[in-house]
Amino acid sequence: MTKNGKPGFWDNLIAPKGGLFGAQLAGWTPGPAARSGLGCRVLADQMIEVAPSIALAADVYVPRTEGRWPAVIAFSAYSKELQAAGVPAGNNESGSPPVFTDRGYAHVIVTRRGMGRSGGEDAVYLNDTDVEDHARVIQWAAAQPWCDGQVVLFGTSYYGLTQPQVARLRPLALKGFFTNEMCTDFFRHIAMFGGAPQPDFFALWMGANFTPLQFRLHLPPLLRAVVSHITNSALKHLWWPQLKKRMTRIMRTFERQVPTPQARKLFAGLMLDGKTRETSVLPAGPSGALGDIEVPFVVVQNAGYLNLHQFGAYDLFENAGTPRDKRWLIIGPATYDLPVYAWQLEALAFFDHLVYGADNGYAAQPRVRYWTEGTKDYRSASDWPLPSSSPLRLYPASNGAGAATHRLDRAPGTAGTNRWAAVPLGAIVTAGFDEVENQRLTFELPVEEEMELTGPITLCLSFSSNEIDSYVVARTGLIAADGGYQILSMGAIRPACRRIDAARSTLTEVAIDIDVPEPLVPGVPVTLRFSLTPQPVVLKPGERLVLDIASRTDLLRSDVSHGHAQFDMQVPPYYARNTLHYGPDTYIELARAGEARSDFHV
Incomplete structure (x- = not known):
């Protein structure tokens, strides 16, 4: 079953040098190695x-x-x-x-x-x-x-x-x-x-x-x-x-x-x-x-x-x-x-x-160990999603014009809307376009008490467009007390492909069935429900949790120099004006961790 020769004369003249770089252990120190010092x-x-x-x-x-x-x-x-x-x-x-x-x-x-x-x-x-x-x-x-x-x-x-x-x-x-x-x-x-x-x-x-x-x-x-x-x-x-x-x-x-x-x-x-x-x-x-x-x-x-x-x-x-x-x-x-x-x-x-x-x-x-932003430590749980977690729903609400910084409330507010411009990646726009049209909506929640958010993240939006299809990208982030921003999670959905694939969904991901698109009726709201990538984080008083919504990944940019790998998408397909409709059907649901866990500080 093999066609193997002996090593070449020069193959092992110099032994290769090993490399260890980046995270190696998830918050613990193992006991002695079974073997060591054996070379290569x-x-x-x-x-x-x-x-x-x-x-x-x-x-x-x-x-x-x-x-x-x-x-x-x-x-x-x-x-x-x-x-x-x-x-x-x-x-x-x-x-x-x-x-x-x-x-x-x-x-x-x-x-x-x-x-x-x-x-x-x-x-x-x-x-x-x-x-x-x-x-x-x-x-x-x-x-x-x-x-x-x-x-x-x-x-x-x-x-x-x-x-x-x-x-x-x-x-x-x-x-x-x-x-x-x-x-x-x-x-x-x-x-x-x-x-x-x-x-x-x-x-x-x-x-x-x-x-x-x-x-x-x-x-x-x-x-x-x-x-x-x-x-x-x-x-x-x-x-x-x-x-x-x-x-x-x-x-x-x-x-x-x-x-x-x-x-x-x-x-x-x-x-x-x-x-x-x-x-x-x-x-x-x-x-x-x-x-x-x-x-x-x-x-x-x-x-x-x-x-x-x-x-x-x-x-x-x-x-x-x-x-x-x-x-x-x-x-x-x-x-x-x-x-x-x-x-x-x-x-x-x-x-x-x-x-x-x-x-x-x-x-x-422990069966689950997770790095927690905010405290920079590993924490543990017996399962994922964390058995001790409870859902936390935050409702986007308007603070006025679309370009304003809006708010996240703990209860649904009165109905209303805000709009943003969806412009295809690389599309031609007039000079100064961004001064008259906002291409994203931003929502913030001031943090009043320390809380850990660890687990699945689901975004539900009541959405309409003046086109038959578009693209919606959402990210969460953290603004520190000193004003520094850190990206946390991201998710996206094509509105014409919004049917949920329940058979393929998991406790962490709302799987979307995109095989049969259902074109939007311009101006008629539909419900978009999709998942963002989980990022465990501890929020502290004086910080702000941020939710951004746009139609292009490059507008919510992070890159590898910050430790994140994010690829641009050739979306949205059309110039469009997208609308977010506020109320009980527009919310972000996060998992708030309880106290039944242990910490590994590193």
Whole structure:
């Protein structure tokens, strides 16, 4: 089943340098590591036969000490060539191999069919054949002389999305997985945001990862190791903040790169044809079948991803078939770091507990731990949504003209309206347009007593437009006592696609059925009900909770330099005047936490 040669003479002349960066532990300190100090060596370009005449290329990093080790597998469509080099690339999300090998694990980084040195044809991402190949890779790894027969999974984004997919197949060697920033319903969590395609994200993603250069890239292990000693040195604390400030400009550069013809065809299919579940070129994803998963897992949510990688973590945690005491949810701080080296120590503590049987305290960890803005600490709960929480409804109310700062009241007020202009992204407007037309509505609640808001956020709006369709984007934020602003959460909906998909909804997400649009009747109000991304926060007296409503994501801008990843949408479709109708049917509902929790101050 393998076509593997021995390591090249130069492959291990210099050992790669490991990297730890970003959040590593969710508010606790584990007990002693099961293994440590074991070093790293690479078995490059191992070929794993998954079908007749088709083999996948993998780099296997193992401890320098001879032995049999549990395998940590990372599987994706990305090139494997830069994963150990530590370069700040968006596809560098498999973790740092020396971190895992030093702790007694083999780290296996695999590239799917059609990419790089892997055989087969390039195809649509996350397809069923890839899932079956992933299962074969797991069983292959378990049978290797460097593996003790136990396999776990680790990775972020694409490397995280693949984990629940393959866990549903229940490979015999799979003992558990640790997934970060993942999705479960690929149609609504990736392809469409609030009922509209995401061209900004897909153009960036494909231009960065699926160009001809990425497909033919080959970086010798020795060169990767040399680069890792530069990128993972202490100097990163100097160069990464400078690079992060320029990340938006860098992303625009990637968007101008020309992907392969196959990637361009997929882009066209997503933007032009994939408007319904039936016509979408992406696979459905594991949502709705998560009950097939039985192994223990940890799922981590980065609160900084506002229109990507949202809601899947909550779907998995709520609906997996894994016993309830064997699944954990972590909601981390809003961060954007490259490469993604976060959560490796948390994962290793989980794996030590799972496959080495280490008595390190993981079994006693609360099922839910969440980073709380405002107090900057981790708090814990027995479940999500928090069992001790209660709904808090706040009702938008007018303070006059649309451009004024309006208010959030605790009880519905008298009927009335405010309007805002919906202008398509990149549309032509006259100079000084914003001086005569407001393009967003802003509402504030002065905070009079300390309160924690942790859990699902639902926005219900009585809405009308003078067009047959539009787009509505909402965000919450916090204005500190000193006047500084911090974004908290975001959600969006296309008004013509407002029917709720109850079968796919979860306790955290109101799923929207966008397959059959219902055009608006100009001037006739409809009810829009949709979810915003959860962001735990403690509000203190003197602060203000803010709700903004507009029709374009770029008008409610946050970017990666602030720790948030947010992609522009090509919306709204028309110039329009949108109206918000006040009263009992227009409100934001948040979850106010009670006292039944404990804190982990870090």
